Each structure stands twice: as structure tokens, then as C-alpha cells.
Amino acid sequence: MKNYLLLFITLFLLSSCEGDKPSAMHPDFEKNKELAMKFIELHSSEDWEAQAALIHEDLDWAQPVYGSENYGKEGHVEAMKMYQTMFDNISYEADNWLPGVDPETGINDGSVRTYGTWTGVHTETGKEFTLKSYHAMAFKDGLLIQGGDYFDFGGFMASFQE
Numbered sequence: 001m002k003n004y005l006l007l008f009i010t011l012f013l014l015s016s017c018e019g020d021k022p023s024a025m026h027p028d029f030e031k032n033k034e035l036a037m038k039f040i041e042l043h044s045s046e047d048w049e050a051q052a053a054l055i056h057e058d059l060d061w062a063q064p065v066y067g068s069e070n071y072g073k074e075g076h077v078e079a080m081k082m083y084q085t086m087f088d089n090i091s092y093e094a095d096n097w098l099p100g101v102d103p104e105t106g107i108n109d110g111s112v113r114t115y116g117t118w119t120g121v122h123t124e125t126g127k128e129f130t131l132k133s134y135h136a137m138a139f140k141d142g143l144l145i146q147g148g149d150y151f152d153f154g155g156f157m158a159s160f161q162e
Helices: 002-016 029-044 048-052 073-086 153-158
Strands: 055-062 087-101 108-122 128-140 143-150
Touching (some): 029 128, 073 087, 087 128
Antiparallel strands (some): 087 108
């Protein structure tokens, strides 16, 4: 009987901690993943206006440029326009879509991360490109509010020089 009581207490304690585990899925992850996927699909279809509609007014975005400061919605919209003007046939193949975590607690917070590969064609030179990248995205009220793009921007742009 003593063993059953000990087993019951152990199982109770383990099950009561389930929600505190960093591996527990955040309830907003799937919804936010769909928003992240839509945001990237709109970039591939070169629809910056529809992308802009998915961005929160208080956006804080890390750009992939050495020494640069984060920018807000206006800066990000300009960057999207730049890419969509400079490149055709833009496509993103995700290796994965992963849950993000709160940096202080390590617990899933509903944000989304993705590693993958962009491909396309530089409009001016006709050169095709393949670019490995990482993107992090956090959402508030169904809109993109924070994140960043991580890839070798300088090397990428230099690859189109004659």
C-alpha cells in the first residue's frame, strides 16, 4: 500500500508540472505559424501591401545588415519593396517551422522560428540565387510585432556584382 501511495504522489507531481515544461506547446503557436507562413508566401508572390497589413504598428525588427539598428513597420515595408523590386521568382523552402521561447524563461511563448532557403533571380543581372536564412517572428493581436531576418546580407548583395 505504501508503494501505491508513493507512486500516486509521484505521478500527481509529474502531471501537475506538465504546463511548466518548456516543451509544452503554446496555445497560439499553430495560429501564429499559419500567420508566419502566410507572411512569407505573400513575399514570394511579391504582395508587399498584403504583407504590410499583417504588420503591427509597433513592429521591432532586426534587419540582417551589419551594424544596423532595428527598424519599425515603415522600414520593414521599404525593405520588402526593395527585395520584391530587386528579385523575381522569389521562393522560400522551409526546412522547419519551430516554436520560439521566451528568452528569460525558456518556455514556449507562441512565437515562430524557421530555417530555410530562399531562391530567385536578381532582376538586373539575371543571376539565380540560393540563400540560407533564419527568421524569427512574434505576434500580438494577430499581427507581426517582433522578430528579425538572419543571413549574410553583405555577401548576398556582393554576389550580384560584376
